Each structure stands twice: as C-alpha cells, then as structure tokens.
Amino acid sequence: MAARGPHDLSNNEILHMVRDIIGQIENNEELLNIRGILRVAGSHDAAQTILETGKVPPITSENIHTIVDVLKRSLSLMTTRIPSIDTTGLATLQAIAANVSDQETSKIALANAFQDFVDNLARSNDIDKESLGEILHNYMHLGKVISQYEATNKMTTNNCAIVIGPRMNEVLNLVPIPAAGDPALVMSAAAKASLVNDAIRIGIESGNYDVHFDQKYAEVKFNSRQRMITAVESQTEKTGASLEKLMTLLEKITGEIKQTERSLDTLKNQKDQLKGRGGLLHKKTPEEKKFLAQTRAALLREQEHYKSLSERLDALHRDIEDFEKSRIKFDHTRSELTASMRRLEHYLPSSPSTTDSDTTVSDDEFAMIENTERAFMPSVGVTTTTTAIVPDPDKERELSSEDRSPPRTPRSSQ
Known part of the structure; x- marks a missing residue:
C-alpha cells in the first residue's frame, strides 16, 4: 500500500x-x-x-x-x-x-x-x-x-x-x-x-x-445541524421500515427456496425411477417416454427457478447489509451533529429558533449524506449583516494595553 x-x-x-x-x-x-x-x-x-x-x-x-x-x-x-x-x-x-x-x-x-x-x-x-x-x-x-x-x-x-x-x-x-x-x-x-x-x-x-x-456563525450552523438531525432521524426511521420489509421478503424467499429444493429432489427421484424402469429409452412405451420428457422439462424449470431465487437471495443479503451500514452511518452522523450542536450552544445567547425555517427535507437531499464528513447542509434562512470596514489612518499605531489583551474565546472543539 x-x-x-x-x-x-x-x-x-x-x-x-x-x-x-x-x-x-x-x-x-x-x-x-x-x-x-x-x-x-x-x-x-x-x-x-x-x-x-x-x-x-x-x-x-x-x-x-x-x-x-x-x-x-x-x-x-x-x-x-x-x-x-x-x-x-x-x-x-x-x-x-x-x-x-x-x-x-x-x-x-x-x-x-x-x-x-x-x-x-x-x-x-x-x-x-x-x-x-x-x-x-x-x-x-x-x-x-x-x-x-x-x-x-x-x-x-x-x-x-x-x-x-x-x-x-x-x-x-x-x-x-x-x-x-x-x-x-x-x-x-x-x-x-x-x-x-x-x-x-x-x-x-x-x-x-x-x-x-x-x-x-453559531446560529447559522446550529439551525442547519438541527435540521440535519431531524432529517437523519426521519431517514433512520425509513431505513428501519425498509429493513423490516426486506427481512419479511428474506423469510419468504428462504421458504420458497426450501420448497423448490424439495420439488427438485422429488423430480430427480422421479426421473431416475423412469429412466431405470424398463431399461433403455427405446424400449419404453410412448406414455413412459412422454412422462419422462415432462419430468425433465419440469426439472429444468425448477432448476431455473431455484437459480433465480438464489440470485434474489444474494441480492437481498447485499441490500440488507447496505441498509444496516446506512443505519449505522445515520446513527454516527446524528452523534456527530449532536456533538457539533453542543459545541455551538456555548456561543448562543439563547436557544435559536427555527420557526421561520422550512424543516422539510426531501429524499433527494438524503442522498447527499454520503458520510459524516460530507453530510448535506439544508438551508436555514438566517441572515446577518457583514461588519463594514473602516480603515485606521494610522495603521502602524501603538496598541494600547487593553487592545493587546487576548480575546476570551473558548478553544475550538476538535
């Protein structure tokens, strides 16, 4: 590597x-x-x-x-x-x-x-x-x-x-x-x-x-992360519901596979019995030949059905694994967002309000949550005014002792 x-x-x-x-x-x-x-x-x-x-x-x-x-x-x-x-x-x-x-x-x-x-x-x-x-x-x-x-x-x-x-x-x-x-x-x-x-x-x-x-930008970030948590919780709920449906389907397909396996065993035994009865094929009666052909055709159909069910089962297992990973990812994202909000709360004079913000998040927006570092940022509709710059005419002036005192701002959380 x-x-x-x-x-x-x-x-x-x-x-x-x-x-x-x-x-x-x-x-x-x-x-x-x-x-x-x-x-x-x-x-x-x-x-x-x-x-x-x-x-x-x-x-x-x-x-x-x-x-x-x-x-x-x-x-x-x-x-x-x-x-x-x-x-x-x-x-x-x-x-x-x-x-x-x-x-x-x-x-x-x-x-x-x-x-x-x-x-x-x-x-x-x-x-x-x-x-x-x-x-x-x-x-x-x-x-x-x-x-x-x-x-x-x-x-x-x-x-x-x-x-x-x-x-x-x-x-x-x-x-x-x-x-x-x-x-x-x-x-x-x-x-x-x-x-x-x-x-x-x-x-x-x-x-x-x-x-x-x-x-x-504490309020801007706090409100956006609050929306994101609501969105992630909603998506987690949807993921859980999808997992339940997948598990039900898994149980159904597993049952069909077992039934198909039994049908295959029955048809194989039936074919073997027909082939063994009366010796060579040209010595069999027309009815026996017809029944043997039908049995072989049924066996092929069941084999194809079994193959199809097996492929569906493999795909279903992959889907379940992906949904499980998504649920874990959403849980981790929610934890990260909650930690970020706790850090931002330190700078808020009071709890920010999101009453003016649309908290609806579409499924398309959820697709943007690829990982916890690149989670989407819903709009929060918060605006502030940029401080106008007024230059000091004496840019090399001596700073007063009060000016030199360090800002009492908390250290950024890691």
Missing part, C-alpha cells in the same frame, strides 16, 4: 487540523508572545510528517514554527479543492482583486469583497464550502489575535498580512503571478499582490474577524 501523503487528507481532516492549531495558539499567551510567530520558518520534514498523519501534536515554543508551517500548507492544500468545491462568488472576488488599485477605497472594497465571499461560504448549505469559509475566516482571526501581541512578537497587522496575504492569493487565485515571462507582467502582478496584502491587513484590522468562525 502506498504511503499516505498530505493530498490524501480529506477536507474534513484539513479543517480539524486548522481548528486544532488555531485553538491551541489563540489560547496560549506564551505562544502568542513568541517573536515572529508567523514569519519564522519551521522544519519542513517535521511539518510533512504531521501532514501525512493529519494529527497535530501539543504546540510548544519548540515546535511552534513547524506547526505554523503546517497551518500555511494546510491552507495551500485547499488550492486543489477549489474546483471541486465550485464556489459561487469567487469570480466576483477575483475580478475585484484584478482591478484593485493603490487607492484606499479600492483596497477597502477588496477587503469587503473577501469578507462577503467568506460569509457566502458560511451560508452556502454545502459542507465543503462551509469548511473552506471556516479555514479562511479563522486564518484571518488568528492574524487578528497575534497582532494584539505585536509589542513582544513584532507581528503587526501589516506583518501578519504579509504572511497571510500570499496564502490567500494562492488559494483563491486572486492575482495570478507568472513564474516567468515578460518582466513587466511579473512586476505588475507582484504589485497587485502587494495590494492584496494591504486589503488583508485592512480586513484583519476590521471587526469581522474578532471571534472565530464557530462563534460568529
């Missing part, structure tokens, strides 16, 4: 790695105070090993730079997933990025477009799009948290953007930079990429990324 590589990681595995890394860093002041936390390179081989296993070790001052490399490369891994995710709205963001200028209003427009894109991903009713939105949002959120310790880690919002911007540009292909060719085109693309970094800085300085993804 070939060795597992980073590209073998599922979207869900990448998401959980990012959650783990950001959760450990943002809740550890010792790590947040490390100088150049985002900029210093770590061990490539050690990062590769982590990416191959998908398991993040406890983060310490000794391995922090390697873990940050894992975070950056995890985001880069999403590059290959974008086409399959088919994110609507990406073209609009790319168009705004392609036309960004050094005017502050232009960079603000790009920062707002990026936030709108993330917001659309969060509300896309698609688990892969939501995962991508969470990764993009939380990467920006980490930059926000780290920049609050700039007095010790020297990571201003501008420095964070210099690190984060190129990754965002790479993943979303905002400003393609040619590897070679016309130097003027390369320089022009590089200049555009620098403006993208400025837009990322403006985004980090805005209030859009003060809290991590789960907290910001």
Whole structure:
C-alpha cells in the first residue's frame, strides 16, 4: 500500500487540523508572545510528517514554527479543492482583486469583497464550502489575535498580512503571478499582490474577524445541524421500515427456496425411477417416454427457478447489509451533529429558533449524506449583516494595553 501523503487528507481532516492549531495558539499567551510567530520558518520534514498523519501534536515554543508551517500548507492544500468545491462568488472576488488599485477605497472594497465571499461560504448549505469559509475566516482571526501581541512578537497587522496575504492569493487565485515571462507582467502582478496584502491587513484590522468562525456563525450552523438531525432521524426511521420489509421478503424467499429444493429432489427421484424402469429409452412405451420428457422439462424449470431465487437471495443479503451500514452511518452522523450542536450552544445567547425555517427535507437531499464528513447542509434562512470596514489612518499605531489583551474565546472543539 502506498504511503499516505498530505493530498490524501480529506477536507474534513484539513479543517480539524486548522481548528486544532488555531485553538491551541489563540489560547496560549506564551505562544502568542513568541517573536515572529508567523514569519519564522519551521522544519519542513517535521511539518510533512504531521501532514501525512493529519494529527497535530501539543504546540510548544519548540515546535511552534513547524506547526505554523503546517497551518500555511494546510491552507495551500485547499488550492486543489477549489474546483471541486465550485464556489459561487469567487469570480466576483477575483475580478475585484484584478482591478484593485493603490487607492484606499479600492483596497477597502477588496477587503469587503473577501469578507462577503467568506460569509457566502458560511451560508452556502454545502459542507465543503462551509469548511473552506471556516479555514479562511479563522486564518484571518488568528492574524487578528497575534497582532494584539505585536509589542513582544513584532507581528503587526501589516506583518501578519504579509504572511497571510500570499496564502490567500494562492488559494483563491486572486492575482495570478507568472513564474516567468515578460518582466513587466511579473512586476505588475507582484504589485497587485502587494495590494492584496494591504486589503488583508485592512480586513484583519476590521471587526469581522474578532471571534472565530464557530462563534460568529453559531446560529447559522446550529439551525442547519438541527435540521440535519431531524432529517437523519426521519431517514433512520425509513431505513428501519425498509429493513423490516426486506427481512419479511428474506423469510419468504428462504421458504420458497426450501420448497423448490424439495420439488427438485422429488423430480430427480422421479426421473431416475423412469429412466431405470424398463431399461433403455427405446424400449419404453410412448406414455413412459412422454412422462419422462415432462419430468425433465419440469426439472429444468425448477432448476431455473431455484437459480433465480438464489440470485434474489444474494441480492437481498447485499441490500440488507447496505441498509444496516446506512443505519449505522445515520446513527454516527446524528452523534456527530449532536456533538457539533453542543459545541455551538456555548456561543448562543439563547436557544435559536427555527420557526421561520422550512424543516422539510426531501429524499433527494438524503442522498447527499454520503458520510459524516460530507453530510448535506439544508438551508436555514438566517441572515446577518457583514461588519463594514473602516480603515485606521494610522495603521502602524501603538496598541494600547487593553487592545493587546487576548480575546476570551473558548478553544475550538476538535
């Protein structure tokens, strides 16, 4: 078996790695105070090993730079997933990025477009799009948290953007930079990429990324998962009813097979008796020959019937096995959704209401539940307003001690 590589990681595995890394860093002041936390390179081989296993070790001052490399490369891994995710709205963001200028209003427009894109991903009713939105949002959120310790880690919002911007540009292909060719085109693309970094800085300085993804979109995710649990329970009930019908049919076919086996034994004995009576066939009477031919024909029919029943029985066993697997999968999905809701409840001021949402889920939607990582996301009809970005005219200002205090947000659940 070939060795597992980073590209073998599922979207869900990448998401959980990012959650783990950001959760450990943002809740550890010792790590947040490390100088150049985002900029210093770590061990490539050690990062590769982590990416191959998908398991993040406890983060310490000794391995922090390697873990940050894992975070950056995890985001880069999403590059290959974008086409399959088919994110609507990406073209609009790319168009705004392609036309960004050094005017502050232009960079603000790009920062707002990026936030709108993330917001659309969060509300896309698609688990892969939501995962991508969470990764993009939380990467920006980490930059926000780290920049609050700039007095010790020297990571201003501008420095964070210099690190984060190129990754965002790479993943979303905002400003393609040619590897070679016309130097003027390369320089022009590089200049555009620098403006993208400025837009990322403006985004980090805005209030859009003060809290991590789960907290910001808690109600949206909670309601969608509530609908999913209702849907899964309904499908589990349907699966149970189908299993009962299959078991009844199994019992019926098993009975028919036993009856056919008895008929075959009777016909075989009858044929043997007819063949043995009176010696050779040409010595038998016309009546005996006719009866023997009828017996042989009946025997062939029963053999064909037996074969057909056996094939139906095999298919039925496969169907029952598939339904049993589906029932187990639905039970596991429900457990995963319940755990997710418990995590999200922590961020809700009160129990969310789904009275304005249509809780009906069609059978076609159930077909989208291929596994617990790729469960469908029904629409919940919840909307919020994106925070408008107002840039600080003095982007390199000294932060107050209050600004530097870390956000008191719970660590993301693994």
